[in-house]
Amino acid sequence: MTTVQAPTDSLLLSASKHPLPRRSTLGVGVGTLLVSALLFVVTPLDGVADFLVFWAAAYVVAMTSVSVAVEGSRRARDRLASTLTTGALILALIPLVAVLAFTVARGLGRFDMTFFTHSMLSVADSDAGGGAYHAIVGTIEQVGIATLISVPLGLLVAIYLVEYARGRFGRLVSTFVDVMTGLPSIVAGLFVLALWVLILKQGYSGFAGSLALVILMVPVVVRTTEEMLRLVPDSLREASFALGIPRWRTIQAVILPTALPGITTGIMLAVARVSGETAPLLLTVFGSSAINFNPFSGPQEGLPLFVFNEAGLPNDTALARAWAGALTLIALVILLNVVARLLVRRSKLQPS
């Protein structure tokens, strides 16, 4: 550090200079706000976004200058870092608020009974009615089947990795799970398209979509379950073995129940993640405007696909449907997330 050649900055922070009181932050904030407002009235500067950016910049400069003058450069640097990181935090939350607010504002227009009880069969793009019933049915079936396949598979893989894996095979599987986590969702869709639809000639169906979702869901289930299983104390395993309980019974009756709330959370978050996937559905369930209850034959619609298709149309009526679909999707995903987090809070196994 530069303390040696900086005579104004004493080695001890508080020896000569007093730190700024807390209210000075507020003072500088209000001061720069007033100055920026004045400048925007007097000069040709204009616009709400410009104003906010200008104010933020003015605040950073003023706060740093005041801090250098009063507290010395080391405290000033600390304050600058604090201001900038908090700024990053606010910046990161802007899109969240913007997306949520925009979706709610636009989506409520068509968030009505017709939307949830009607399909798009013989509804033209420019017609005002129509709904996403067929898409909701499709999404429930596709995600449901994907969950039924992914959860047992993911659980077994995680149990293998935590309880049994030794040496190279375990590491290889772990690496491959990582690779699967990073697999682009469109590639999962292309794979099911190539194998299921084109080579095995099974045609587009909800089930084909489920298969693509399984590929995206399994690694998430594996990773969460793994994490939770590793949190189960070894003393529980040892106690069970000491009672002469076989290993598979120990896993099934002691380890899994202990880790269950965390695993459930992970599964719900995985469900939330794949519910919003559009790209793989595009290539596998293909989309349809009619209700198709059978996931094993014929094209289906999915909610994300519905939003994507309606968003691509030039009509305001279609766009209103897209927003209502987006709102439904967001509500579903956020609901799953909130419930999942509440579950983890009630769990006794907290990550240390």
Add this chain to the structure above:
Amino acid sequence: MGSPHPDGGSTLLVPETARPEASNPKPRPTRAKERLADRLFRRLTAGSAAFILVILVAIALFLLDRALPAIYQDSTSFFTTRTWLPDSTPPVFGIAALTYGTLVTSVLAVLMAVPVAVGVALSVTSYVPRRAAQVVGYLVDLLAAIPSVVYGLWGLIFLVPAIGPLSKWLADYFGWIPIFQSQGIFGKSIFTASVVLAIMILPIIAAISREVFAQAPQSQKEAAYALGATKWEMIRTAVLPYARSGLISATVLGFGRAMGETIAVALVLSANYEINLHVLAPGGNTIAANIANTYGDAGKVGQGALIASGLVLFVITLIVNFGARAIVARNKDFRVGAA
């Protein structure tokens, strides 16, 4: 052991490469001979694990199976051609423009997202009070939960018109840098797509960075404070040195995510097959967005061509992910003392 922050959610985003190893083997019963039920159960789990390997190998093989015939029918070079007309006779298609668009949008997205994400992670781990940090952590994770089609819709309807002034400002003041040159103002540009991608990869980079920062050894932090360091000096001397390789890996993983993102880009970008250096000008395309946009009209060769481009995307993301792994493996030091 386990993740250092109490919300189970964000750890989901964090791949094993960036997490502390929990490699100590679990206890096993001391019986020398395995019971039948035990052996069956172990084989069942091992079989499931092997199935994961089978799936990934199958992905590579079946994509190749469909891609190679299409590439053979291509009348030009698959890797250097920009045009995408696979269903014309003779078929003319190549991935040059698509790969370029994929890389440029992703690089720009990473450049925008990383500083903000690292700032978020620093403020959550060090500056914001603990309780508030938890809430904010949830909120940033929620960004990751919003489906990409919603980002796409928002980008198309809100961001494309709203980004005009920013584009104009960049073109006015930084137009002398070639990439910011632009005639007129256009919303549906590579730049807009990058902004949407940046928002989408921000949560994962922030989550990994947060985890990495939280792993810095407590003893070092306390030592820095004991020497009279301010918080920032503590971060610089005791946290950042441990975090370097973790941050690089977070960046690379975010980059991989951005490259694979499909629907949001497909909605925001007006597609063309040019290699356009000016990121504010309209048009451009990415491999993933091109698949989503043209799949519906693709004929037999067209489908094969799209699968071939998907294979290229798969290979690129593989390289990127293994790159991230290699970085972490080479620099294990940030874990030293993390126990």
